[in-house]
Amino acid sequence: MDVEVPSVASEATVFENKPISEFYSEVQAVYLEDTKPWVLGYSGGKDSTATLQVVWTAVSMLPPEKRHKHVFVISSDTYVETPVIVNHIDSNLDAINRAAKEQGLPFSADKVVPKLTDTFWVCLLGKGYPAPTTRFRWCTERMKISPADVFILDRVAESGEVVMVLGARKGESASRDQVLKNREIKGSLLRKHSSLLNAYVYAPIEDFTTNDVWQYILSADSPWGGDNSELVGMYKSAAGGECPLVVDKSTPSCGNSRFGCWVCPVVDKDHSMESMVDNGEDWMEPLLEIQRELASHKDPEIKKKIREIKRRDGRVWRAKSKEDRKRGSRNWSKEEGEYIPGPYKIAYRKDLLQKILIAQKSIRENGPDSKACLIREDELKAIRDIWRTESQEWEDSIPKIYNDIFGDREILWENEDVTSLRMNDGQLLKSICDGHDVPMHLVVKLVSLERNMQGMTKRAGIFNKIDKIFAEDWKEEREIQEILEMEAAEQSEN
Template identity: 25%
Template sequence: MRTLSLFDEERLSLPRAIALSIESLQHYGSFYKHWAIAFSGGKDSSATVTLIANLIETGEIPRPESLTILYADTRQELPPLHSAAMGILKELQERGFDTRIVLPDLDYRYFVYMLGRGVPPPSNTFRWCTPKLKVMSMERELEKLREERGEKFLMLTGVRIGESAARDQRIAISCTKDGGECGQGWFQQSSTGAIADTLAPIVHWRVCHVWDWLVKADVELGFPTFEIAKVYGQDVSDGEEPLNARTGCIGCPLVQKDAALDRVIAQPEWAYLAPLQKLRPLYWEIKKPQYRLRKHGEERKAATKYIGRNRLGPLHLDARRWMLEQVLAIQTEVNTAARSLNKPEISLINDEELVRIEELIAANTYPERWDGTEHRGDEWLPEILPDGSVQQLLFDEI
């Protein structure tokens, strides 16, 4: 019998991957009466939630006293992913599982925060979208759940690390507090008074296991997960190595190419969503100086970051009104086509959010330390040099 070297790859099969997940769930799950699952609607979290539901139904892992599925609805997910997530939640509800949709507070929703408060679209240097749309709302719901349960619970996530079967099998993933090593799930234990401890039961799965499970969950178990593969660009029938593509929000301004939206629109059933491709150029346009205010003469530091004397700031009111019209026009264009084709409509800005945006604009609302009296970003101003001296303009106008 040949001994495997460090460089040999012994591929982990899906049945073996599931068996390792069962071991970690049986072991760590037994320490908690209450479980919760963080569900985002992506491929990994969809695989996790459908796997655990099936393992409980088949008796392969014990049913906890309570299991709560928390769906973080950012209201910016790609329509097919959102539709699939809603279908999965409906199926889970019909099977007797407790599901909750977690929304951001109204003032922190994407377009309310941007157009009502004037904060520019997120960027790689100012990525406010994840904390405002997902982290803050989920933390709030977890605190509420901890209070309801009266004790710390087990939080299950779809986190996976590595794409090599050899590494997944050979590296024991250390627990953070109990001094043990599991190797079948990434367990993070916190203090007794904390909200929850965390377990990632599919941490060792390869991406091909995720796709294989999602097909099984749809075809054999009745969960609407097949659509997820199309969004990620994976043709599960082509026999090729599955893609490990990522998706973001609709028209994500943080990427150079919105490949996920392009893949969705390339599918005939979702082609009517093509007007959504106008969003990302709109986000880039609205960041330009003519749509924003500018501080002139102020010098300060925020933490360790220096903020200069001529920095651009929030969107001014006229820019917000203009952008609101553009976004609503895109929404109307998509929904007009949807109605004519008998397809699902979208909601970029719903009625509640529209009312709030208009209220905040009418109230002259700006981010902290801005009040709307600042200079326009494209206004010609004397240059303030690092030493504090001022370089006056040679001309007042061209």
């Protein structure tokens, strides 16, 4: 379905009782009352655009000598944003920096991004993390909250305190309204930040309705030269709203938001992306297929086929007891003792990587951006390193998978580490271990540990690490599977 974008307010509007000039005056008063720099969250959607526009206009109306503190505009790029949105945000960030310099205003725009070890594909393909769910949304903390927190804390370190300026609005949800109310500071328009000391929150458009936001955006030109009509068109082409800059765990999930991650598997159907495809963006179909595949992993039968029996620590995990759940165990959704599947199998990760790269090639050939990137070169190299060290991936298959799709001139792959075990080494080691009835992966882990500790002047802790390796569940997968099936049969009989 299309999102209705009204050209005029069709319901009561705050502007009937409080002209926009009063909002500007309020922003100016808050800006002038202290020396705390501002960090404004910009997602490229309607709410953050209206917020930035209000703040920009209000500050620009002040005499130059009163523009005494900086406004840092930050946008979160998780590296799995919809390509169209990435282009929209990038062009606006460039325009913000250019216009601020030309107009002599204290604004600057930056992106915040996750650490390489925390990106979606390094975690999911490299480490085998299962696709996020409502109960295990590992992506939000790593990809959104932490990068924003690092930026904010850097500003706190420089200035002592900082104000987060957000496009939060009342009436979006009862729980969100309660959060806003609980953090109020008596006699101030600022609120306490939920988790960061010396950080405050200011929401200048909190009283705006959705119609107010659109009325304001459509009635005032973008002061940094952005194209608000383009923004309207983007909303009309898809269902859903924007994904706000996430600064804490109380911020609502993006869900099927138009301005969110294209790969988000938390929802069964990405209605936003479906609407875009229905409205002529056929080139996005490969992205939609991958999103649907990841969303299907909630199915218990699919889990059994694509996930390991052991966890990444080498153990078979069981759900915690009721007492443990009360203490915050994230396994609370399962019955006590129930088996919890581990990371994705390496074979499935290879298959999924191939699909992602084929989709990347397709959108480059059929979409608006011939350089569109779904998975970056540094991510591929990080995943390759993890596979080689953690999964004993003898084939070193990532260069081959990539080169089969894009050719061998796209990425310069580093030569294999001469000390790495290769295909022939793996076959020889397997025959020796089988002959002595020793688990091959046990030997590989011990060898890898020795290699990693080699050359270190201090080898403190090596014996504890060896003990941890021996403490893993070293039964063969077939044996563990038989035990689990036997337990399941006994439970069904009881």
